[in-house]
Amino acid sequence: MTEEELYEKLKLVQKMKCESQMLELKAAKEGCPKKLYDTLSSFSNQDDGGIIIFGIDEAQHYKEVGVYDAQDIQKKINEQCLQMNPIVRPLITVIEKDGKNFVSAEIPGMDLADRPCYYQGRGRLKGSYTRIGDSDEPMTEYEVYSYEAYRKKYQDDIREVNRVTLGSLDFKLLTRYIELLKEGKPRLAVLEDENIYELMSVTKNQTVTLSATLLFSPYPQAYFPQLCIIATVIPGTEIGMVGSYGERFLDNQRIEGNVSDMLNEALGFVRRNMRTRTIINPITGVREDQTDYPILAVREVLINAIVHRDYSIHTEGMPIQILMYDDRLEIHNPGGIYGRMRVDQIGKVQPDTRNPVLASALEVLGITENRYSGIPTIRREMKKYHLQEPEFFDERGSFIVKFYKEQVLDFPDINDEEENLLLFCKTPRTRKEICEFLGLSSITYAVQKYIMPLVDAGKIKLSIPEKPKSPKQLYYSAEIEKNL
Structure with a gap:
């Protein structure tokens, strides 16, 4: 950071009066804070790192108090950085x-293969932190494991399941799979089935794998009760709302069985809880029946959830969730992005593939293409239905996908709204405030379609420009800076 950039940061802090996803403030008037470890860890563990500014006292309404000794505080900061693993280089x-000195320490984000960065004095599990808004939160055991799983390329989809035997699998399904595997593969076709089982990870060390259990067991939930799908219809727009008779759920189903069974039953659940309305196709003029959401898009997001969810021991107690609200459909997938x-x-x-064996097996079985076409298909189908982007x-x-029912045909043109929006943003506004001002239900849509074009044009500025997607982001008219 240049000196000019630090001056601008100080000016922005006085205007916004807050910390952020990438900004931490420390007073340091009486000495260097003794425990920077949590912030050093959390900033190092996010892609874009973060900045710590010393000399601003949040407790005194962000007063610029300066630091006690600019030379000594640099030494103390570096000493604490050397106690991190890997070492932090600010x-x-x-x-x-x-007449006051201010110090900034830019903490670079570490490569994914080097995370989590943690304080050696507390160890990897207790000394690893993640940044949530403007707070440093201890990482969960699962979050720490996720980094290790990626770094060491663990394949949880082929971990051994000692309770399952080949004899307990559906022999017809397994035989069909082996036949499909052999098609067009003469070198594979000459092998004994038992050898193919090991080669293709149906078994591992002659023990049935999790992938094979999910695909070929008549009832995988006998071994993993929560590797299922919980589907719920909620009477309203938020969990906790009740229907006209006091009911919490309009429909509620626990969907079990092998992967193919769960996919089919989940699609059936969504179908029966969607409305079907008749519309006039604006291009052909023909009357058509149209469901709330395109079923092809729903199928793709369900396949993605099943294929890409985390199957480690840390998440085997977490089911996939389907939540149908009055205004939207949500799919919750245990594990987050891999x-x-x-x-x-x-x-x-x-993308990197978390469960390559399961993904390949579903391709062989004709359930998925395994060509990374799912998300483009989802977006295309939603656009065809004139619905907001997912x-x-x-x-x-957790990884969450949301579909909204509201169509986008009659939204006002951005040019008609621009002047009023710029006036509205003369006071820094949150995403939610902008969305409400525009009369929209989707915050993401409001930002993408209305705010970002003005940001690109230089007419609207971001309070945290280095972290455009920060949940603490505020948007304000560029006229504010001109008047400073």
Whole structure:
């Protein structure tokens, strides 16, 4: 960070009066904070790192108090960075303002293969932190495991399931799978089935794998009760709302069986709880029946949930969830995004595959293409139905997809709204405030279609420009800066 950039940061802090996903403030008027470990860890464990500014006292309404000794605090910061594993290498900047010294420490985000970064004095499990908004939170055991699983390329989909035997699997399903495997593969076709089982991870060390259990067992839930799908219809727009007769759920089903059975039953559940309305196709003029959501898109998101969920021991007690609200459909998938993929890259770049054996087996069985076409198909189908783009969320230990019923045909043109929106944003606004101002139900849609074009044009600024998707982000008219 240059000195000029640090001056601008200080100015922005006084305007916004808050910390953020990538900004931590420390007073340090009487000495260097003794425990920076949590922030050093959390910033190192996020892609874009973060910045710690010393010399601002949050307790005094973000007063600029300066640091006690600019030279000594740099030494103390580096000492604490050396106690992290891997060692943190901060970039430190010092400026003087109004007779007071201020210090910033830029903490770079570490490569995924080096995470989690943790404080050696507490160890990997207790010394690893993650940044949630403006807070440093201890990582869960699962979050720590997730980094290790990616780094060491664990394949939880082929872990051994000692309770399952080949004799307990559905022999017809397994035989059909082996026949499909042999088609067009002469070298594989000459092998004994028992050898193919080991080669293709139906068994591992002659023990049936989890993947084979999920695919070929008549009832996998006998061994893993929560590797199922819980489907619920909620009478309202939030969990906790009740229907006209006091009912909490309009429909509620525990969907079990092998992968194919669960997919078919889940689709059946969504179908019977969707409305079907008759519309006039604006292109052909023909009357058509249209469901609330395109069933092909629903199928793709359910397949993705089954294939890409986490099957480790840490999440085997978590089912996939289908939640149908009055205004939307949500699919909750245990595990979050795997590997280096970011939410904004979904459907645009080839992802790492968490469960490659399961994915390949479903391709052989004709259930999925395994060509990374699922997300583009979902987006295309939603557009065909004139629905908002699906929303994707990567939360702690969970990946969520949301479909909205509201069509986008009659939304006002951005040009008609621009002047009023810029006036509205003369006061820094949150995503939710902007969405409500525009009269929309989807925050993501409001930002993508209305705010980001103005950001790209330089007419609207971000309070945290280095972290565009921060939950603490505020948007404000560029006119504010001109008047500073």
